[in-house]
Amino acid sequence: MEIAFVLEKFILVTIIFAISLVIAMYSTYAERKVAAFLQDRLGPDRAGPFGILQPLADGVKMFMKEEIVPTNSNKWLFMVGPGLAMLTACIGTAVIPWGTAIQIGERVIPLQVTDINVGLLYIFGVVSLGVYGVMIGGWASNNKYSLLSAIRAASQNISYEIAMGLSIIALLLVSGTLSLKEIVEQQHGWHWNVIYQPIGFILFLICAFAETNRAPFDLPECETELIGGYHTEYSSMKLGFYLFAEYINMFVSSAVIASLYFGGYNYPGMDWVLQHTGTTIGPLIGTLVFFIKIFAFIFFFMWVRWTIPRFRYDQLMHLGWKVLIPLAIANVIVTGVVIAIIEKF
């Protein structure tokens, strides 16, 4: 393995990691601003012009607070919980195709850290691992309410994973491959997958809301407001990690939805642009379009949070098992039948 290859991957990983952290940081700012504008008020306004430096102030606050560890907690697991949540959130960014390959001089650098041919399954596995972060945090806190909330969060997560997986199966029937890069390449121009799989898209979107514990499925968080949650006993940077991991999860979910259903870095008219801007700048425009789509989805996540009241636990379970799974299975069957008919003719 040549040194240039290792260096190139290292730089790519660092850039993607830094970008995802910065985006998560400013997602906290955007959340407060969007929430404020939807409620006819201004958001944070004082730290810097338009409150731009607010996330930095929050970061400093998180670092400076006192770190309280409960006496009877499981010390090792107490530390591992937020670390695991952050880890699974960050490694999800490794397989997302950020753009077509750019060419610098003679080297062709693909804008994707690794293109494994089971990319979608990898993302799915990472999301499933994310349940551990919540469960371990709830258990290690030695707090009955934390444990209850963690159990609810875990059961919510695993219930909605099934419907998500089934909608991905329908997508697999359409695209024929699990590799994210090839799924995105098949959506060239304006042939986005949302046209071929509208119901699959809605199902995946609902399950993404439930997987990232965002409203209206934010039962683990609402118990934070009421009694406790899986992060009651956490303070300072460990709490910061949990909250940050939620925003990075939201970013990764938006990126995955944009790649799978909305064409990733493809946009109508991209051939013309690529011809006229060459191979160094052209793909970066695609990456820019991809980020615009991601930000639109992040805005949608926040928009929905301040519109809909949250689901009760039994309503949530009913929705996940009795409504979404049959719908996802029906989606797979209909997709399969339509594809079989089309291939006949």
Place this chain on the structure above:
Amino acid sequence: MEPLTNKKKVLAQKPLTFAERMYLPAITKGLSITISHFFKKEATIRYPEVEREFSTNWRGMHSLKRDEEGRERCTACGLCALSCPAEAITMIAAERKPEEKHLYREEKYAAMYEINMLRCIFCGLCEEACPKEAIYLDGPIVPSDYLRKDFIYGKDKLVEAPLTLK
């Protein structure tokens, strides 16, 4: 049994229609309402750069007024202290000397006049009780401070500035 009033309403608990069970139409309607608020003007007032106007009946900080010639109106009659429900006003009267004729209107004046702003409830009864139209509650909001003793305002803070002739 006959109901005692006719105010009872029977709530119609119809089962949800298919459209309602789908949640999506209701969600779309809610989303459109929310996004319309995104583009409306915010109701926030950016204090302290922008201040909200007080109403015409506003009762703020007290001020002891002067008459047209610049002499203090207050004669330390004590009616404001008597009418104050919070017992916030105290005063010590004094006799006007001949050389002070331009400072005070009548022979009796208040040498010491103190209002405890922490006790004051800004009811305005002192303003209503004053026979000399000397005390008015037309000032701004009382600013905050650190020590209790700094909230006892004396004449230096209460008497309005002498009139300056141009």
